Amino acid sequence: MTAKRIVSGIQPTGQLHLGNWLGAIRNWVRMQDALGPDDRAFFFIADLHAITLPQDPAELRRATREIAAALIASGIDPARSVLFNQAQVAEHAELAWVLGCTARMGWLNRMTQFKEKSGKDREGASVGLFTYPVLQAADVLVYKATHVPVGEDQKQHLELARDIAIKFNTDLGVEVLVPPEPIIPPEAPRIRSLRDGKAKMSKSDPSEQSRIALTDTADAIRQKIRRARTDPDPLPETAAGLAGRPEAQNLVGILAAVTGRTMDAICAEFAGQGFAAFKPVLADALVAVLEPLSARFRELLADPAEIDSILRTGAARAREVAQATVAEVHDAVGFLKP
Ligand code: TYM
Numbered sequence: 001m002t003a004k005r006i007v008s009g010i011q012p013t014g015q016l017h018l019g020n021w022l023g024a025i026r027n028w029v030r031m032q033d034a035l036g037p038d039d040r041a042f043f044f045i046a047d048l049h050a051i052t053l054p055q056d057p058a059e060l061r062r063a064t065r066e067i068a069a070a071l072i073a074s075g076i077d078p079a080r081s082v083l084f085n086q087a088q089v090a091e092h093a094e095l096a097w098v099l100g101c102t103a104r105m106g107w108l109n110r111m112t113q114f115k116e117k118s119g120k121d122r123e124g125a126s127v128g129l130f131t132y133p134v135l136q137a138a139d140v141l142v143y144k145a146t147h148v149p150v151g152e153d154q155k156q157h158l159e160l161a162r163d164i165a166i167k168f169n170t171d172l173g174v175e176v177l178v179p180p181e182p183i184i185p186p187e188a189p190r191i192r193s194l195r196d197g198k199a200k201m202s203k204s205d206p207s208e209q210s211r212i213a214l215t216d217t218a219d220a221i222r223q224k225i226r227r228a229r230t231d232p233d234p235l236p237e238t239a240a241g242l243a244g245r246p247e248a249q250n251l252v253g254i255l256a257a258v259t260g261r262t263m264d265a266i267c268a269e270f271a272g273q274g275f276a277a278f279k280p281v282l283a284d285a286l287v288a289v290l291e292p293l294s295a296r297f298r299e300l301l302a303d304p305a306e307i308d309s310i311l312r313t314g315a316a317r318a319r320e321v322a323q324a325t326v327a328e329v330h331d332a333v334g335f336l337k338p
Pocket residue numbers: 007008009010011012019020021022023024025046049135136139140148149150151152153154188189190191192200201202
């Protein structure tokens with residue numbers, strides 16, 4: 001079996017939430033814990049991606065450290081995984097330039113995230129927001145990632161990374177870049193907002209009531225679940241009966257993902273009961289998994305110099321691997337060797 005290269009990233013644009021954890025980070029930790037002797041894992045805070053939208057510099061620094069602390073508190077071990085912030089490894093941006101010359105305008109025009117984030121003001125969006133998926137391709141290709149654990153919303157970006165890798169290799173007749181596989185958790189591909197079952201749970205939603213932050217206190221978690229939107233109908237006997245009830249489906253899905261049970265088993269247990277009976281059970285389950293994490297998070301955040309030092313060490317380790325790929329890419333393209 002060939003060695004695994006696990007690579008993934010997260011933007012420092014707000015608090016980490018339950019969607020990030022169930023959709024991505026829990027899988028990062030599981031994959032890290034299952035690393036074989038020749039496998040390697042790289043996890044980074046995507047600060048270069050964050051500035052595709054306006055950011056306050058002090059707030060960006062704070063959020064970068066906060067996400068690093070939350071990742072470590074969630075179980076990412078900087079001794080086993082390479083943990084760093086993207087801007088410290090210049091090869092991400094360097095490779096993105098070359099890959100921007102491989103990617104086609106038509107490919108980027110099809111990216112749904114650009115359409116969502118630029119909204120009606122396409123002309124006023126930054127060029128970086130448009131080429132965002134090319135940088136994301138560079139993020140994974142620079143480490144020759146084989147497995148990329150993400151939520152479902154990142155699938156289109158990873159398909160683009162595959163297309164870019166294949167076109168680069170084919171155009172130049174080389175086998176330098178490795179098309180990566182997205183790893184999406186079947187039990188939690190897309191967690192929805194607690195206020196609107198049609199929207200995804202998101203760091204950028206202005207309402208804090210829409211998401212459970214990983215660092216919420218037990219009281220805040222209970223209160224948010226109590227206020228979460230539902231419908232007046234009782235729970236059905238099977239998960240199929242949740243069709244057309246996005247809020248109900250989301251809450252049952254969250255309990256299933258958190259407890260490792262099926263949605264059918266949960267429906268069978270609560271069949272005929274209303275959400276007043278279900279919600280306290282969901283809140284207890286969330287408090288049980290998140291409370292230990294938030295204590296560790298606060299401890300880590302109290303020492304920002306230690307966080308900076310962890311990220312610096314991670315960046316140095318990442319750079320070694322990234323530099324080797326960039327050298328191969330430059331050689332394939334025909335740049336003179338330094
Ligand atoms: P970001 O920062 O929006 O989210 C980080 C991870 O959390 C997942 N996620 C969700 N999963 C399930 N339900 C949700 N409601 C939910 N919200 C977020 C995302 O799918 C993601 O896995 N472009 C990326 C960051 C990035 C990246 C990369 C990822 C930059 N370079 C290279 C992988 C590989 C982003 O904005 O994720």
